[in-house]
Amino acid sequence: MNEIQGTQLIHKYLRHNKKFPHVFCPGCGHGIVLGSLVRSIDALGLAKDDVCIVAGIGCSGRLAVYVDFNTVHTTHGRALTFATGIKMARPEMNVIVVMGDGDSMAIGGNHLIHAARRNIGVTALILNNNIYGMTGGQCSPTTPSGSFSMTSPYGQMEQSFDCVELCRAAKANYVARGSVFHVNELDKMVTEAISNPGFGVVEIMTPCFTQFGRKNKYKSPVEMFNYLKKNVISQERYNDLSESDRDGKIPSGVFVKKSEPGIEEKYYAMARQVQEGI
Ligand SMILES: Cc1ncc(C[n+]2csc(CCOP(=O)(O)OP(=O)(O)O)c2C)c(N)n1
Ligand code: SF4
Numbered sequence: 308m309n310e311i312q313g314t315q316l317i318h319k320y321l322r323h324n325k326k327f328p329h330v331f332c333p334g335c336g337h338g339i340v341l342g343s344l345v346r347s348i349d350a351l352g353l354a355k356d357d358v359c360i361v362a363g364i365g366c367s368g369r370l371a372v373y374v375d376f377n378t379v380h381t382t383h384g385r386a387l388t389f390a391t392g393i394k395m396a397r398p399e400m401n402v403i404v405v406m407g408d409g410d411s412m413a414i415g416g417n418h419l420i421h422a423a424r425r426n427i428g429v430t431a432l433i434l435n436n437n438i439y440g441m442t443g444g445q446c447s448p449t450t451p452s453g454s455f456s457m458t459s460p461y462g463q464m465e466q467s468f469d470c471v472e473l474c475r476a477a478k479a480n481y482v483a484r485g486s487v488f489h490v491n492e493l494d495k496m497v498t499e500a501i502s503n504p505g506f507g508v509v510e511i512m513t514p515c516f517t518q519f520g521r522k523n524k525y526k527s528p529v530e531m532f533n534y535l536k537k538n539v540i541s542q543e544r545y546n547d548l549s550e551s552d553r554d555g556k557i558p559s560g561v562f563v564k565k566s567e568p569g570i571e572e573k574y575y576a577m578a579r580q581v582q583e584g585i
Contacts, residue, residue: 313342320345320355322375330369334520334528336487336513340434341370343490343511344403347497348376358401361390363410365441366515367434370405384414387422390429398571401501402429409439409447412470416448423477426505428569432497433470433508436515444518455522470510471562480505482563486512488535489559496561505569512539512557 317323331337348358355376362371364383371378377400381389390404411419411433422431437454439445444457449470453462474482481503485493493511500507514520514531525531538556545558 316345316349320348320375321373326373329373331366332515332517334514334516334531335366335440336436336511336515337366337370337434339487339490340367340405340432340493340511340513341373343487343493343497344370344405344432345374346494347501348401350494350498351501353401353501357399358403359390359393359397360403360405361386361393361429362405363407363415365407365410365439367405367407367410367436367440384410385418386410387415387418387429387431391422391425391427394427394429394569395571395574398428398569398575403501404429404431406431406433407440407447408433408435408437408449408470409445412448412468412473420473420477423474423479423506423508425570426478426480426567428504428506428571430497430500430503430507431509432500433510434513435470435510436513436519437467438515438519440515440518444522450519454519456519457522470508471558474506474508474510475563479508479563480565480567480569481507481561483508483561484510484512484539484557484559486535486539486557486559487514488532489539492559499561499564503564503566504572505565505567512559 359377360371361379362368363386371380386404390402394402437449446456446459446463449467450463471484481500483496485496496509500509516528520531539559542558542560
């Protein structure tokens with residue numbers, strides 16, 4: 308993507324003269340996800356009116372505020388419930404949900420499991436910065452064991468869990484993990500997830516230097532990007548590593564890719580059958 312195209316996309320898709328300047332800290336990865344979202348929608352040629360972005364609360368939730376589509380900035384942990392209602396009522400709409408790791412896996416964890424189980428035809432972008440960014444750095448379900456946060460000043464005692472494994476087990480159609488360092492791959496995953504007829508999840512590793520990096524071993528946002536560069540590796544490379552060498556490494560790529568119809572499609576087919584008395 309050259310600079311001219313990038314600028315054109317900003318003018319086409321961002322509420323650039325209304326909602327800016329944005330709230331993201333220098334070095335935050337959330338803006339890169341915003342870029343990926345806009346490029347993917349543009350590449351798919353979707354009309355703005357046919358796209359609805361739904362977000363929860365958190366720094367990640369701000370993404371919905373900046374883009375010129377149908378947008379809903381909902382309550383913390385409930386973005387998927389709003390999105391489910393929208394998709395059931397307007398199945399032709401491309402519904403894309405943006406959530407933080409806290410939003411999607413802590414308070415909204417149950418909704419994530421059941422959105423995947425139902426295979427509702429929405430796309431979930433999960434911005435995993437391993438921390439609650441907006442509220443001051445409390446630990447989340449993905450804060451790595453032993454790392455420091457506002458609520459684990461002596462090191463996190465709890466185990467973290469794996470978003471990909473969770474969504475795979477809950478039977479989502481499309482499950483992928485990428486990072487904001489590996490932008491070209493990320494764009495492909497977001498585009499594929501939006502195109503998938505069922506529930507598409509992309510977990511996106513993204514740095515929060517302000518609330519996570521400063522309390523841990525990172526000296527700058529650049530170090531956090533270098534961490535992603537070195538440690539987010541393909542699942543093939545990850546599988547070839549010994550158990551001990553896997554420590555700290557994050558497997559990425561597409562883990563599940565099915566093309567089952569979304570539940571809304573099944574619902575409308577059933578409604579037609581019932582109405583026709585078949
Ligand atoms: C019901 C409810 N509980 C708690 C909060 C406070 N709150 C706002 S954002 C947030 C956490 C955000 O963390 P995350 O979802 O990981 O997103 P990030 O800010 O890191 O992008 C919390 C706990 C709230 N707004 N509503
Ligand atoms: S607090 Fe963290 S997640 Fe929030 S804008 Fe700053 S760097 Fe980004």
